[in-house]
Amino acid sequence: MPSGKTHTKINLIGLPVIIAPLALLHPLHYEAIFVYAAGFLIGTYLLTPDLDTESDCYNNWGLFRFLWYPYQKFIPHRSILSHGLLIGDIIRILYLSIILFPLASFVNKQYGETTLLVWLEEHRDVLFVLILGVITASTFHIVLDKFYKPKRRKKR
Template sequence: MPSGKTHTRLNLAALPVLGFVLITYKVTDWSLLLPSAAGFLLGTYLLNPDLDTVSAAYRNWGPLRFIWYPYRSMLPHRSFLTHTILLGDMIRVVYAAIALSPLLYLLNCTVLGGQLPVWVQTHRPFLAAGFAGIVAASALHIWADRLNTKRKRVFRRKRR
């Protein structure tokens, strides 16, 4: 599998191309491009499939990385639940929301005045675009892992 730095470089190189394609083919409009790009960066740096190991994404969480210890303990690396497009992303986002729920509660009480559900409902298209960005980033990660594994198998056979 590619290194964490290779995954990050690949994703950062793909981000402008993806944005150009989405706008050119009218898959999205300009108002949703920023939330999807933010989700893509979030999926690259904080919520990528390698959170099941001590990886760059795990270290990027800084002092909050402890919340990912149970996730790493329960799920083996490259398992179906971590390295599957969409399913793995949903699991990571729900897990992060549950783990960060005390912070979300404080945000709701202090900043949003108890209106978090209303805020989520109002900003649903932007949140969906952000989630789509997370899915796109992890899909690129998973495809790079699979292609690299196939490449290694081909070259291993040729040496024999």
């Protein structure tokens, strides 16, 4: 299996390969392309399938990595729940949403001009594109896990 650094490298190479054609085909949609790229980077650095271990991604959460401890305990490593196409992303995004919802609700009550659910509805297109970027990044990760064969050194 590839290392976390290899996953990151491949994703960072792949991002411009995806973004360039989008920018050429849809030159007036730079905001959506930026949101997609942000989601892709979030998926590369913060929401990878390897959150089920003490990986680089887990450590990228810094002081907040404790949020992922229950996830690591209940999600078996490299199972369909973490490394399944789409299902792993849905589980990670729902998990994070459930964890952050109380905080987001509190902040919304204190400072928001509208309810959190109304805000989510108003921004559903942006959230969809952001999540699409996260899903694409983890798809790169999963495909690389399936097909990457490290070169073995020959014994002398």
